[in-house]
Amino acid sequence: MPRFDTVIVNGLVVTAADSAYYNIGIKDGKIEALAREFSSADLEGCEIIDAEGAYVMPGGIDGHVHLCQDLKTGPNKLGGRCSDNFETGSRSAAAGGTTTMVNFASQDRLDEADRSLIGVVQRYAARAQSTGSYIDYAFHVIITRNDPDVLQSELPVLVKEWGITSCKLFMTYDTMRLTDRQLLDVMVAARKNSVTTLIHAENGDAIEWLTEQLEARDMIAPYYHALSRPPLIEAEASNRAIALAQLVQNPILFVHIGSPMAAQNVREAQSRGLPIYAETCPQYFNLTWQDLKRFHSPTCFENSKMICSPPPPAEKNDHEALQRYLANGTFTIWSSDHCPFRYDDPDGKPAGVLEHAGSMQGESGDGHNPAAPCTSVYHEVPKEDLSRLLARKMGHFKHVPNGIPGVETRLPLLFSQGLLTGLISPSRFVELTSTNPAKLYGMYPQKGCLMPGSDADLVIWHPQATFKPFALSNSHLHHNVDYTPYEGQTLSNWPRYTMVRGKLIWSNGKIVGQLSHGNFVKRGPNSLHQRPQPFGTDLRNVATWL
Ligand SMILES: NC(=O)NCCC(=O)O
Numbered sequence: 001m002p003r004f005d006t007v008i009v010n011g012l013v014v015t016a017a018d019s020a021y022y023n024i025g026i027k028d029g030k031i032e033a034l035a036r037e038f039s040s041a042d043l044e045g046c047e048i049i050d051a052e053g054a055y056v057m058p059g060g061i062d063g064h065v066h067l068c069q070d071l072k073t074g075p076n077k078l079g080g081r082c083s084d085n086f087e088t089g090s091r092s093a094a095a096g097g098t099t100t101m102v103n104f105a106s107q108d109r110l111d112e113a114d115r116s117l118i119g120v121v122q123r124y125a126a127r128a129q130s131t132g133s134y135i136d137y138a139f140h141v142i143i144t145r146n147d148p149d150v151l152q153s154e155l156p157v158l159v160k161e162w163g164i165t166s167c168k169l170f171m172t173y174d175t176m177r178l179t180d181r182q183l184l185d186v187m188v189a190a191r192k193n194s195v196t197t198l199i200h201a202e203n204g205d206a207i208e209w210l211t212e213q214l215e216a217r218d219m220i221a222p223y224y225h226a227l228s229r230p231p232l233i234e235a236e237a238s239n240r241a242i243a244l245a246q247l248v249q250n251p252i253l254f255v256h257i258g259s260p261m262a263a264q265n266v267r268e269a270q271s272r273g274l275p276i277y278a279e280t281c282p283q284y285f286n287l288t289w290q291d292l293k294r295f296h297s298p299t300c301f302e303n304s305k306m307i308c309s310p311p312p313p314a315e316k317n318d319h320e321a322l323q324r325y326l327a328n329g330t331f332t333i334w335s336s337d338h339c340p341f342r343y344d345d346p347d348g349k350p351a352g353v354l355e356h357a358g359s360m361q362g363e364s365g366d367g368h369n370p371a372a373p374c375t376s377v378y379h380e381v382p383k384e385d386l387s388r389l390l391a392r393k394m395g396h397f398k399h400v401p402n403g404i405p406g407v408e409t410r411l412p413l414l415f416s417q418g419l420l421t422g423l424i425s426p427s428r429f430v431e432l433t434s435t436n437p438a439k440l441y442g443m444y445p446q447k448g449c450l451m452p453g454s455d456a457d458l459v460i461w462h463p464q465a466t467f468k469p470f471a472l473s474n475s476h477l478h479h480n481v482d483y484t485p486y487e488g489q490t491l492s493n494w495p496r497y498t499m500v501r502g503k504l505i506w507s508n509g510k511i512v513g514q515l516s517h518g519n520f521v522k523r524g525p526n527s528l529h530q531r532p533q534p535f536g537t538d539l540r541n542v543a544t545w546l
């Protein structure tokens with residue numbers, strides 16, 4: 001009986017702590033042993049993968065992926081529909097070196113059938129099962145209501161039976177946001193159940209007010225999405241959320257931090273020893289407000305391809321400021337916020353044109369009036385009409401589904417722009433992309449490390465000396481999206497192998513795995529914060545009596 005199924009040789013193995021040349025022996029989907037060199041007897045009968053001196057790292061863990069999700073980010077009950085399902089999303093993730101993704105199971109506040117959070121999770125789990133997944137996956141539950149009976153009876157079940165130990169709360173979006181008192185209700189329930197709380201921090205009232213001011217001045221082209229959400233919007237909300245978290249002693253993670261001001265709030269809270277964590281994403285290091293004017297003309301609706309919330313920072317200077325927070329440890333995790341919408345799909349970015357035409361109440365003269373009673377969230381527009389509408393009509397940024405794709409480019413962008421430039425060390429790269437998400441989301445040490453007994457989830461890069469830098473094009477990618485925000489970006493390496501529990505899923509430019517391979521991951525509690533009473537006991541700051 002061979003000692004190992006697979007051995008990886010000649011790899012520069014990187015963990016969140018160290019880098020060294022090791023061989024890795026894998027048996028039954030787990031890491032069995034690491035050694036400077038295995039004996040020839042040990043290697044007998046096993047498959048050998050030669051890393052040829054390249055980096056070998058724990059597989060990427062993407063803590064922020066939207067698949068199969070209807071997202072009502074606009075002001076009415078219609079919205080967009082994510083174009084990737086678990087097949088196309090996990091395929092794209094694997095091709096980019098990701099071995100586990102945490103997706104969202106989103107409660108629809110407007111649908112009474114969604115009152116039950118368990119029902120919500122079951123609905124999304126069925127979506128994943130209906131296609132299968134190439135890589136392992138888990139769910140955060142998005143909570144959009146504060147029903148006390150549901151929180152009390154269902155959160156413990158989600159944690160114990162489903163291993164769903166994280167929730168996401170919104171401070172913006174008409175149909176998803178919680179008021180401050182609702183945030184407090186849910187945060188207390190989260191604390192009692194050790195549920196890691198993700199916060200989308202933007203001041204929804206201020207965004208609505210600014211949007212009204214902009215539209216009164218006819219400033220509705222995609223570019224003005226950014227002006228409806230200047231950095232103060234995120235800075236104010238993150239500041240408020242830190243205070244609320246402190247009050248009820250509930251650790252929080254800010255998702256997709258996009259402004260140096262908000263990052264500074266996190267830094268300041270962390271320096272007071274508070275368990276406040278922050279995620280950031282490649283869009284905040286690559287795009288600026290100028291990208292919302294990128295295509296053809298400043299008013300061209302194609303610029304809606306770059307709309308996400310929070311918007312990218314105003315200028316390149318902001319990228320440099322954010323890089324400092326990446327290097328100095330303020331950011332905890334690097335995720336994609338992969339939120340895919342197509343430009344040739346009426347339920348994608350064009351919703352911003354269709355909804356606007358509808359809100360003009362027939363002024364369009366083409367008979368399309370989405371403001372009329374609608375029984376589904378979807379826009380029923382014949383494909384041939386869509387390009388005609390897009391060419392002729394003005395759209396409004398407020399109706400554009402927020403989000404951009406990036407699950408596949410998440411690791412390669414940071415590798416080229418962070419690791420190879422020396423901004424961050426290889427170990428910090430692993431910490432941000434794998435080890436910290438594993439700890440934060442209760443998967444460590446099953447995932448996020450290369451210890452004996454851990455899942456053999458690995459990404460092996462190309463040997464640097466022989467890799468030819470290339471300009472990224474959407475045709476390289478495996479998602480179901482008709483563009484990438486990073487078109488033309490130079491990349492200086494790419495994952496050569498992606499392995500999930502001992503099976504190669506991506507090898508030398510090809511998907512070689514099976515859709516039946518990806519497993520649902522039942523998770524435990526956050527293991528990042530371990531200090532007892534990190535919020536202190538001062539009654540001026542903390543309601544310890546709650
Ligand atoms: N981030 C974004 O623009 N879209 C995804 C939905 C959200 O998380 O806000």
Ligand SMILES: [Zn+2]
Binds near residue numbers: 200255256309
């Ligand atoms: Zn969000």
